[in-house]
Amino acid sequence: MSPITVVEGRRLSLTNLDKVIYPETGTTKGELVHYCTLTAEPLLAHLHDRPLSFLRYPDGPDGQRFFTKNVPPGAPAWVQTCEVPHTTSGPTRQVLVQDLPSLVWAANLVVELHAPQWASGAPGSADRLVLDLDPGGPATIVECCAAAAWLHDRLAADGLTVHAKTSGAKGLHLLVPIEPTSSERTTAYAKRLAVEAQAALPDLVVHKMAKALRPGKVFIDFSQNAAAKTTAVAYTLRARATPTVSAPVTWDEIAACTEPGQLAFLFDDIAPRLARHGDLLAPLLDPASACPLPSGPM
Template sequence: MTITEVDGRQLRLTHLDRVLYPETGWTKAAALRYYALVAPKLLPHLAGRPASFLRFPGGVAEQRFWAKHLPAGAPDWLTTMQVTHSEGELEQVVVADLPTLIWAANLGALELHVPQWREDPAEHDRLVVDLDPGPGMSVVECCAVALLARELLVADGLTVWPKTSGAKGLHLAVPLRPTPARTAGAYARELAARLRVAHPGLVVDRMERRLRTGRVFVDWSQNNSAKTTAAPYSLRAGRVPGVSTPLEWAEVAACRSAEQLAFTPEQVAERAGDPWAGVLEEANWGRL
């Protein structure tokens, strides 16, 4: 165990040499270092949102579980929020600063997920479109659909930012002025249907997996208030360390192979600036 101080908060870091990704030997110490390096870009995207953690205490090959409620023994300096779920009221952590981020990562919270709202689940400030490649497809086809979706969104007066899912697909985010959840969800579903009607050989908007072969699934359901999406810069728990990586649109347009958009944590930490900075700027917020 190592005791360290992070921005004035004392933290006990454990099992730093534990291998979290057996295929590459990537350790818990590497995960903590990565989150410390990207914190200036990551934290603004987590601010004010209740976090859901996908925890892997023994690494990605061992047991995983979702953690939404404040765990026993958590530091009393954490920022929390009361959130109503189907199972009742839960006190959830808001990752408000670097000590909280490192505390969570030390618990094995490799993946950080947040909803499309702050404070009030009935009022969304973000629209998300999840592009998921079916069998026989890849992120290359997701990029093609992303460009088509961008055209429709821009025509509707909305600005959109892309990122990799950190797995096989893409996420598109549209910052909104506070919008009723039902309105945001209905618009996302309509957008998916418009894409499917215009490009039936490329796009599917229904949930049935049997329909996804050879197509990109446009998942509009991520705009349900109960659902969460991997935060930008969150690690992802695949065979090798992946990251949900914010992209420039030029990178999406230039994609010709899946390898072009598969970034390691080290590569993401070295990327200049934050392509998603505009998501946080109120002046760019749209209205449905």
């Protein structure tokens, strides 16, 4: 029988807690669930009111993976959901992880957590802008840091404050709190930034996805601002060879990065970082931090 645990009054069946999910480190499913409880405060804050998509990898990163936006079968009735419009297939229902029991339930499924740049009450109205900096080998996160520094200053010139986190994979995510703006307009502005970055740093940056253009350069993916797209949320575990996390980082850390390992964080690095820095992405959650996108043609 699966152990039953009670979390804030909700009964949960937790399965296969001794199962090794990350063979390279011997990390078990139970350790992943425990990580989510330890990180629940900032993780829940960044998940709040965001319709979630799950990348499930129940047999580890080398096993079957499947991406789902729909509410998983067997979800407890108390897990909140919301209706999300889709232009082609009509509305669907997606999970909202609003409390600790829902977070533990999701962790038990072994998932990466992905969310759009808008909240459930305002589909397609972005309250943040995201730039996904993805290095093409042999480039690494070190080159991403150089591109990020240019983008930091460029965004500052438009009166915008940018925050950073590792993707938990190979690159960086840059996040900007903005006053609610249509996803179309946000995407257009993000594309303009990517085009400008390539013009300013032609040996470092590309803004087109074509694989032939990307070796040794940083692809600035602006497309995740589209209403239908999602990005891995802060503090989520990733389905990589080791239990890496999408971890907030400081601009000093970005400036000092000379080796990829300096900005690679495993799940057990996060509690000490929170103790030292707090939640570096807390300004994303404060409406007072949001600034308007610059006016003018996109």
